[in-house]
Amino acid sequence: MAVWIKPLHSLFSNRQLYWExxxxxxxxxxxxxxxxxxxxxxxxxxxxxxxxxxxGVVLKSTWIGQTESPLEVPxxxxxxxxxxxxxxxxxxxxxxxxxxxxxxxxxxxxxxxxLAWVVVGTSAMKLLASIALLAVFMVLVMGHLPxxxxxxxxxxxxxxxxxxxxxxxxxxxxxxxxxLYQFLLAVAPVFMFVSPIFYSIExxxxxxxxxxxxxxxxxxLENARAVLFFDGRIDWTGYLTFWAGALLVFFAGxxxxxxxxxxxxxxx
Amino acid sequence: MSSDVxxxxxGLGKVYDLHDSPWKALLSSLFGWHAATRKAAxxxxxxxxxxxxVIGIVGANGAGKSTLLEIIAGTRTPTSGSVxxxxxxxxxLELGAGFNPDFSGLENARLSAVAYGLTPAQFRERxxxxxxxxxIGDFIRRPTREYSSGMFARLAFAVCAHxxxxxxxxxxxxxxxxxxxxxxxxxxxxxxxxxxxxLYVSHNQTAVTxxxxxAIWIDDGRVVKSGAPKAVVxxxxxxxxxxxxxxxxxxxxxxxxxxxxxxxVFGEAGQEAAGALPLVDFGTADIDDDGTLVIEAGxxxxxxxxxxxxxxEPVTLSIAWTGGPxxxxxxxxxxxxxxxxxxxxxxxxxxxxxxxxPAGSGQVRFDFVLxxxxxxxxxxxxxxxxxxxxxxxxxxxxxxxxxxxxxxxHISAGLANLAMRxxxxxxxxxxxx
Numbered sequence: 001m002a003v004w005i006k007p008l009h010s011l012f013s014n015r016q017l018y019w020e021x022x023x024x025x026x027x028x029x030x031x032x033x034x035x036x037x038x039x040x041x042x043x044x045x046x047x048x049x050x051x052x053x054x055x056g057v058v059l060k061s062t063w064i065g066q067t068e069s070p071l072e073v074p075x076x077x078x079x080x081x082x083x084x085x086x087x088x089x090x091x092x093x094x095x096x097x098x099x100x101x102x103x104x105x106x107x108x109x110x111x112x113x114x115l116a117w118v119v120v121g122t123s124a125m126k127l128l129a130s131i132a133l134l135a136v137f138m139v140l141v142m143g144h145l146p147x148x149x150x151x152x153x154x155x156x157x158x159x160x161x162x163x164x165x166x167x168x169x170x171x172x173x174x175x176x177x178x179x180l181y182q183f184l185l186a187v188a189p190v191f192m193f194v195s196p197i198f199y200s201i202e203x204x205x206x207x208x209x210x211x212x213x214x215x216x217x218x219x220x221l222e223n224a225r226a227v228l229f230f231d232g233r234i235d236w237t238g239y240l241t242f243w244a245g246a247l248l249v250f251f252a253g254x255x256x257x258x259x260x261x262x263x264x265x266x267x268x
Numbered sequence: 269m270s271s272d273v274x275x276x277x278x279g280l281g282k283v284y285d286l287h288d289s290p291w292k293a294l295l296s297s298l299f300g301w302h303a304a305t306r307k308a309a310x311x312x313x314x315x316x317x318x319x320x321x322v323i324g325i326v327g328a329n330g331a332g333k334s335t336l337l338e339i340i341a342g343t344r345t346p347t348s349g350s351v352x353x354x355x356x357x358x359x360x361l362e363l364g365a366g367f368n369p370d371f372s373g374l375e376n377a378r379l380s381a382v383a384y385g386l387t388p389a390q391f392r393e394r395x396x397x398x399x400x401x402x403x404i405g406d407f408i409r410r411p412t413r414e415y416s417s418g419m420f421a422r423l424a425f426a427v428c429a430h431x432x433x434x435x436x437x438x439x440x441x442x443x444x445x446x447x448x449x450x451x452x453x454x455x456x457x458x459x460x461x462x463x464x465x466x467l468y469v470s471h472n473q474t475a476v477t478x479x480x481x482x483a484i485w486i487d488d489g490r491v492v493k494s495g496a497p498k499a500v501v502x503x504x505x506x507x508x509x510x511x512x513x514x515x516x517x518x519x520x521x522x523x524x525x526x527x528x529x530x531x532x533v534f535g536e537a538g539q540e541a542a543g544a545l546p547l548v549d550f551g552t553a554d555i556d557d558d559g560t561l562v563i564e565a566g567x568x569x570x571x572x573x574x575x576x577x578x579x580x581e582p583v584t585l586s587i588a589w590t591g592g593p594x595x596x597x598x599x600x601x602x603x604x605x606x607x608x609x610x611x612x613x614x615x616x617x618x619x620x621x622x623x624x625x626p627a628g629s630g631q632v633r634f635d636f637v638l639x640x641x642x643x644x645x646x647x648x649x650x651x652x653x654x655x656x657x658x659x660x661x662x663x664x665x666x667x668x669x670x671x672x673x674x675x676x677x678h679i680s681a682g683l684a685n686l687a688m689r690x691x692x693x694x695x696x697x698x699x700x701x
Contacts, residue, residue: 016387020379024368031370032411107365108383109342109357176294256298263297265344266284 007113007254014111021114022121044082044130048137051077063200067229071141075134076229080197080221082130087163087217088188089123094167095174095181102268112261113254116167120160127156138228148227151234155223158239162216162246165253172260176267196221216245273355273434275340275465277315280349282335282489283308309335310489313349319434322457322466324480324497326473326504332489333469337361337437340467355434355465358384362439364424369413373404376412377427384431394430401452402426422449429456435465454479473501560591561664565600565650567672576673579640580687585648585670590629593654593663598632600650600669604683610641614653640685643676 011018030039052074063073097119104110131152139145174180195217196204204212212218219235219242226232285303287293295301310332317323327333338344340351341359366383367376377398381391399408402423404415412420428436436457457466457479470476476483476497483500485493487507493500567574568584577583587598599614615632651665678685 017382020382020388024371024375024379028368028370031368101366103362103365104383106338106343107359107361109359110383173294176297177290259298260294261297262345263293265338267290267293 003255004251007250010111010113011117014114017111018114018117018121021118022125025118025122026125040126040129041133044078044133047081048074048078048133051081063229069141072138072229075137075141076225077198078130078134078137079224079228080195082127082134083217083221083224084192084195084197086123086127087159088192089126090119090163090167091170092181092184092188093119093123094170095178095184097167098171098175098264099178099268105268106265112264113168113257116164116171116253116257119167120164123163124160146228146231148229148231151227152224155220155227155234155239158243158246159216159220161250165246165249165251168253168257169249172257175264176260191215200225216242273319273463273465274352275315275317275354275435276352277313277336277340278350278352280310280313280315280336280339280351281308281347282310282332282339282344283347308489310339310346313486313489313491315484315491317435317465317467319463319465320461321482322461322468322480324476324483324501325467325469325486326471326476326483326501327486327492328508331486333486334361334439335489336486337439337467337469340435341437353435356385356432357435357437358428358431358433359437360425360428360439361437363421364412367412367420367424370411372411373402373408373415373423377408377423380424380427381431384428384433386431398423398426398430401429401456403449418449425449425453429453429460433464435467436460437467439469440471473505477501561652562590563650563652563664563666563669564588565648565666565669567648567670575671576675577638578677579638579674579685581638583636583638585634585636586631587634587650587652587669588629588631589652589664592628592630592652594628595654596630596663597653598650599653600634600648603647603649604641604644610646610683611639638674640676640678640687641674642683642685643674645671645673647671 026040027037030036033039035042052071055074055077063076067073067076094116097115098105098112101115104115105112135145135149138149170180170184194212195215196212197217201209201212201218201222219238223232223234223239227234283302284307285293285296286305286307287296287303288305292301292303296303313332313336315323325333325336335344337359338361339346340353341357341361342351342353343359343361364376364380366380371379374395377395378388378391381394381398382388386394402408402419402425404419404422407415407419408423412423415423438457454475457468460466461479466480468476468480480497483494483497484491485500485504493503565585565587568586569577569581571584574583585600587600589596589598597615599612601609602611604610613634613636647668648670649665649667650669651662653662676685678687
């Protein structure tokens, strides 16, 4: 089988198991709680409320004056934050994910590589819920759905592949080196501030700007913001570059994981 | 359907790399490096199985049983050798692997079944049968954290019983649950055995002999003995009962216990090294027992049969045999209730028996003073060996050839008692009270 089809083939041939695991993973956090799945919406709702207050009322923000309504500004922050937490959740959960599912590794004949898809899938579902919520608020604030909403899947798709590749790498290293989880917990907040969530890439001094583009979130944040709030368009050249980088990480991550997984059972 | 099912293990070896840092462990997986310290867990294991084979695997903890099963199941990578598996494998290495306590029995069963390779549709179809098999009533819809360990085991096993595996790998998991469920799962395994390969690890030796049609005994990563379950379990049981079952002890004596070297017991070398050597070998040596050799033994005091002693009396042990070798050597051991060997003796070193080589059948009388043993039941095993040319070979042995009771009149702690005559305490003059 061609190398480039392998990771997708594994997911496809185990799709039923994947679906069961994904549902299980999403429900695990809320199971036993009284509100259950509603928490998937409540958490971002609270976020919107806080950001509306802080960035719409208290602080003078970057984008004030550029949007039709000042109430759109908190939604811009919200979009940035849910995108970041999608990424954050994946990189902080991945290092421990194999260990926390170790019975699958050691006790069942199991396609361990689909666990990375599970992490990404769960975060993607939450992101989807948050964006649906965002759409509702945009209708409330702007009175209509922006056409750019349709472009969001296009923008986020390469990020999905990139994050899966990253998840494999972190799965693999984290299974051996337990410090990775702690390390990522420590640096992830830093990552939040070097991503253009609370500011635009234009505000970054042009000398430092090149470095920013290596942050996988930069492209997504800038373009999603543009199509959703400023009637902008996708930077298609950048988009192709982003895809190229994403696929590189995806396949490299898979290859790395496949090599490393041989020793999983011996170290956990 | 099952005609293609096959399991073949060739020269399988597993060496664990003991890395001193996790980074090194990671790098060695990536590049195939090895650590400086390595520990062999399995060495040159071979195994072939076809549908209908139910193979029991016995051995002490840490002997390598689980490693073997995990490699066959595909969850662990072997260091050398190969495993060829054709057919769907269901490994029950741990009951309820992947069960989440917050989810209901139904939800856990579904995920578990899909992980074992069923489609959700197949699962729905079999669900009633699984519920019936588990027999835990309405609990099936409750979170599994509310389950007793027995209920947990019932459900987990019920799922495994319905996943259509061709090769079932079962690692010491049927010890849980009540008697009724244990019997149910045993019955299931027996019925399923016809067209499946079953690998069954258990410390329950009765279960192994009852269920399996072949057995292997693994010690220190090697297959020490394989063959009929009864013989294998027997050999293993004797080894453990003697308290030498620990892997370390065995490897030191390994070649004595397992090989044809058993003959040393009765050879000259064995006699000279009087003591340890014969004791180890008496029970586990491979024998050429074709069933023609018959051994009888009896105990007597003053010519009258007896089986109850106090210790200290002169006892006669007579061992008679028919169908033996032309030059016979006769030996016996006395074991305590735990199977430990207390005494060993044979005719080899005894002057009076020299040159007396009865042909075919005969009788030996050992007259000795019974030591002061602790109260309890004791057993005597007797054996006849061929003392003809070349190293002696054990021709046959009889366990529990005779047994006797001791009710000791002496008090002391340990394997034997002292026949204390008197004890005196002297006060040294001038010492302070």
